Amino acid sequence: MLAALRADRTEILDLTETNPTRVGIAYPPAFLAPLADPGSLAYAPTPRGLAGAREAVAIDYIRHGLEVDADRIFLTASTSEAYSLLFKLLCDPGDEVLVPRPSYPLFEHLTTLDAVRAVPYALEYHGVWSLDVDSLRDAITPRTRAILVVSPNNPTGSMLKARELEAIARLCSSHDLALIGDEVFADYLFEEADPARVSVLAQDQVLTFALGGLSKSAGLPQLKLGWMVMKGPAARCAEAAERLDVICDTYLSVATPVQRAAAMLLEQGAIVRQRIQARIDGNRRALRRALTQAPGCSLLHLEAGWSAVVRVPAIHGEEALVLDLLAQDRVLVTPGYFYDFPREAYLVVSLLPDPDVFAAGIDRMLARAQAALSSL
Numbered sequence: 001m002l003a004a005l006r007a008d009r010t011e012i013l014d015l016t017e018t019n020p021t022r023v024g025i026a027y028p029p030a031f032l033a034p035l036a037d038p039g040s041l042a043y044a045p046t047p048r049g050l051a052g053a054r055e056a057v058a059i060d061y062i063r064h065g066l067e068v069d070a071d072r073i074f075l076t077a078s079t080s081e082a083y084s085l086l087f088k089l090l091c092d093p094g095d096e097v098l099v100p101r102p103s104y105p106l107f108e109h110l111t112t113l114d115a116v117r118a119v120p121y122a123l124e125y126h127g128v129w130s131l132d133v134d135s136l137r138d139a140i141t142p143r144t145r146a147i148l149v150v151s152p153n154n155p156t157g158s159m160l161k162a163r164e165l166e167a168i169a170r171l172c173s174s175h176d177l178a179l180i181g182d183e184v185f186a187d188y189l190f191e192e193a194d195p196a197r198v199s200v201l202a203q204d205q206v207l208t209f210a211l212g213g214l215s216k217s218a219g220l221p222q223l224k225l226g227w228m229v230m231k232g233p234a235a236r237c238a239e240a241a242e243r244l245d246v247i248c249d250t251y252l253s254v255a256t257p258v259q260r261a262a263a264m265l266l267e268q269g270a271i272v273r274q275r276i277q278a279r280i281d282g283n284r285r286a287l288r289r290a291l292t293q294a295p296g297c298s299l300l301h302l303e304a305g306w307s308a309v310v311r312v313p314a315i316h317g318e319e320a321l322v323l324d325l326l327a328q329d330r331v332l333v334t335p336g337y338f339y340d341f342p343r344e345a346y347l348v349v350s351l352l353p354d355p356d357v358f359a360a361g362i363d364r365m366l367a368r369a370q371a372a373l374s375s376l
């Protein structure tokens with residue numbers, strides 16, 4: 001239906017848009033000028049990436065109160081590529097990695113493409129989100145190689161807490177598992193972000209990789225620059241780094257211009273970041289206001305990130321509601337089942353769209369969800 005509406009050029013209020021370059025965020029005019037540095041004409045590849053770029057990433061971590069060693073940073077073309085490199089490093093075909101549920105649907109594809117199995121563990125909602133440590137422990141098998149944490153998680157916006165990290169580190173130590181922390185949304189916090197939130201890098205007991213990238217931190221997904229920061233016991237890191245060097249050296253996928261421009265892009269990225277934060281703050285306020293007029297619908301607790309989850313009456317089901325919204329209201333939202341929510345009915349909306357589009361889309365979405373209620 002969506003393809004047909006788009007082919008007809010029907011105007012759709014797209015509340016699934018998470019591409020920051022398509023929502024009218026203003027970028028500084030000379031933002032990309034450093035990409036034209038003539039120094040990029042020289043090609044001097046190194047598996048981990050150019051030292052200057054890795055140092056710039058290490059400096060950027062200071063904003064988060066984290067001291068990281070530039071020598072333990074590996075540049076990648078994206079977070080998705082970082083996952084693939086780590087699965088090659090840590091897993092044999094048929095091995096398993098534990099992934100949160102609900103979370104980002106791409107994990108299924110990323111693991112399958114590397115012949116690895118994604119095994120879910122539960123995030124539980126009880127007014128706030130928390131990680132179900134029992135379900136994590138129960139999911140471990142002799143084939144498990146890594147625990148994957150997404151913090152802030154997409155789409156729940158929930159963050160890893162210190163006590164959860166302790167429990168995970170204990171499980172990783174006792175089962176010899178690596179810890180992968182996807183922290184791509186770590187720059188975008190709301191005032192509800194729990195002071196007990198931590199990065200996976202807040203411990204060094206287990207072999208750990210924290211993932212980040214320009215795609216979210218500077219709103220530049222098209223430049224293809226991500227990174228992984230390795231931390232953990234020295235011997236484990238040294239052995240993993242040697243093997244990761246071979247993997248990275250096989251692809252050398254990060255372009256020279258973006259590496260040479262990394263320091264400037266990270267610095268100037270602050271401007272874009274502030275604009276994105278202002279956008280998501282404004283849209284979240286608008287959503288909350290609209291929800292005060294929509295009994296039966298509520299916003300799930302949100303600490304961070306670019307998405308919001310709205311609980312709606314589970315009368316005709318998510319699928320029917322989402323299709324009605326598209327067919328009758330010309331509003332596009334994502335059903336919760338897409339992110340593997342264990343029960344219905346949830347709608348996931350991006351907080352990035354243009355504020356007018358967002359407000360109009362939310363009004364129609366809540367009116368439709370309410371209409372189901374009054375049809376009872």
Ligand SMILES: Cc1ncc(COP(=O)(O)O)c(C=O)c1O
Pocket residue numbers: 018077078079080081104150153154182184212213215216221226
């Ligand atoms: C949780 C999470 N990780 C990673 C990515 C992908 O990031 P990248 O563009 O760096 O591959 C996304 C994209 O939306 C995401 O939501």
